[in-house]
Amino acid sequence: MRTVLASSVVLAAFLGLAAQPAVAATPKDALVMAWNLDALITLDPAQIGEVNGNDIMINVCNRLVQPNIKDVAKIEPQLAESWSTSADGLTLTFKMRKDLTFPSGKPATAHDAAWSLKRAIHLNFGNAANLKEWGFTSEKVDEQIVAVDDLTLQLKLDKPYPVGLLLSSVFSSNVSSVLNKETGEKNAKVTDGKSDHGNGWFKTQSDCVGPYRVRTWNANDVVILEANDNYFGTKPGLKRVIIRHVPESGAQRLQLEKGDIDVGRLLSSDDLKALAANKDMHVEQTVMHGYSYFAFNVADPILSNPKVRLAFRYLVDYEGLEKTVMAFQGKARNSLVPTGAFGALNEKDGLPFKLDLDMAKKLLTEAGYPNGFSKKYILSANTFNPAVAQHVQANAAKVGIKLDLEQMADANLFSKMRAREFEIGQIGWGAGYPDAHSMISRHAYNPDNRIESKLAQYPSWRSAWFDEAINKKTDTAMMEKDPAKRIVLYKEIQEHMLANGPMAYMFQTVRPIAIRKDVKNFQIGPFKVDYASASK
């Protein structure tokens, strides 16, 4: 009996120690967010390839130019105050602001900007493609990117690309973040004669021009940003941003309701529904420039038939799913250029399909498959994917198509699709910049369809899709300087792809963010969540 008593005393002491007065709210001078930080592996702008890193570092490292936070097709100055092109269109010159400084107070110049762009190419991480795609190469980059003086950055182009397209695709992206050259060179490590250009240092720390600087990053735990007192622009509304790793939606919701966090970044549809009904919360839904779609491998004899692919587009109840499974997650759209991007079809023309089993059956019959066929359908086991795939499977069965679903880890799915080892695959894709070219140049254009070309960065190649006419039209549109003419060309491409393309786009991604109402003025756009705009 004494043992029981002793245990009870220990337990009571335990609970007594644990019990503490509840803290009412988050600090007045800090924005506290909860997110799943599993994917965050680097803070180096030349290397970042995932959502967490992009979201954080766009608030730490400004770029040469930036899209307007709401009207993203409109490009505005940021670190560069102006730009101009030569008469032949082969030289692009940026004039930098005079008042740029790093957090240490050291002035930031065009030399830092040139070094940052060059290192992105030399490092050759995924983001290097942003520059390589426009003719910049590791061999020629010293002549192609030149700091003429402290305020003038000059770029030599191999073709006279439309300047708007370049600004949108390259100079508002991660690679045009201006890092401190001195810090990079001081911390560069050379292995086998090859420098890492400070990548080892920039992976976990920051030294660039922006409203915040990284104070702490404990992987899978917390990221803390602190206001940069030497920032040239408007000072951030809150001194600190604390991003906590909370990978479970239910836990995030409880923390939001209790006031232990201000912002929840990864919440399930059910939790979002509950939070949207809470008078202390606001759920901001932003339509992103990304897609959830299923892709066909057109090397398959059955799937190579355009009528078969068209039939699949009639097997999805887009509006029904948008209101249920995809609530807070996706907005129905079929065209490959997302709403909001330059050159996108309007909302009505961008969503011509609806669930129509009779039409699907008719198309299958015309294609020569009145009794259907069997195909394997691979997908990610995460979030809404299984529910959407089961919906497609159920409707396909009604027209005689037997789909064998195979769920897998994302890394496995990516490997299979990049290797063309699939028949039908459900996957997502995010456009890198708000211009039709971003999607069309990857999903419609395919420079070389041979398997040995290994152009896995092109979903069109993964699907073995090749259309010479579309390739030519994409090239023409890319070089067209008249915006009105570009829009017409992109409209034609989108209409052609809707009827023939190797991807059935279902939903444009929606990013829901739950925010407590005591956070004011928080500006959120598809390409930037502006931490500095928030205040309390």
Place this chain on the structure above:
Amino acid sequence: MAVTDVSRKAAVQSKLPPWVWDAWRIGSSAIVTLLGLLALTFFMGRMLPIDPVIAIVGEQADASTYDMVYKQLGLDRPLYVQFGYFMRDMLSGNFGNALFTGNKVSDDLMRVFPATIELATIAITIGVSVGVPIGVLAAVYRGSPIDHLARILGLLGYSTPTFWLGLMGLVLFYAVLGWVGGPGRLDVFYIDIVDRRTGMLLVDAAIAGEWEVWQNAFSHIVLPASILSFASMAFISRLTRSFMLAQLSQEYILAARVKGLSKWKVIRKHAFRNIAVQLVTVISLAYVILLEGAVVTETVFAWPGFGRYLVSGLLAGDMNAVLACVLIVGTLFITINLICDLLYRILDPRTR
């Protein structure tokens, strides 16, 4: 016993002290076990259909970037060569870089392992301090309401999903009653106050004399540790009950009672002492399982621990991280077995 006997014979033949042979046999057996474990994990890991390069370069990377990283990771070499390099690095204490965090694996482990040790140690403390008395009482009062209660608790502990229990615990004790801290190891007000020394916040806060931080850390750990302890408590209480029942039916217990010893003295001095060896084994195993298997609890409570690290590494195909974790888990099992062996000798004179 067997090890000691063999060592004794070998020691007699070679005129060396028996402990040298014990150490040799145990050490060589541990090394062979660890090598086998590493080889098995390495080759099984390479057979997984997960591409670690994608985890680094991203899904949209072009072929030149992909190939560059593929070579950097040494994946273009034959498997046995990769394993050779891996073993060389391991032996020199270099676990390489974790692909999915971008850090050195050793740095990651220094960060996640103390968090788990702290959590698992408190969990096993709760599990033992509650589970053992309940098991003893259930055996002594077999068939009574206490026994039924112990069985129900055991059943719940085994069958309740940790995920659900964790969330319900958070709703009740954190959100409604406000008795404990929420997910994470500290409230935002206390982050970065205490210098990191051991990585165990309770220890670090105590060393720094920051008692407010200590109390906050404790309020955050108590719920996940309790949830985590529930299953091990069920396991420990059920086995304690079985061991005790086996002892209580022995004739020496009856003889002791006939001699006039009190009921609780017999239970404490005779029956319980005789189950101590078995209990040490059970508790040790439960502790190791808590150290490496707290994935769900760590997810619900946003606890940056070892279990989540291992699973995240596995899902990303990050063999550097996975193999280092396997090495640690293997070493833990071996170490705890050795400690058990030593404890047996202390608790049971027949094994000396």
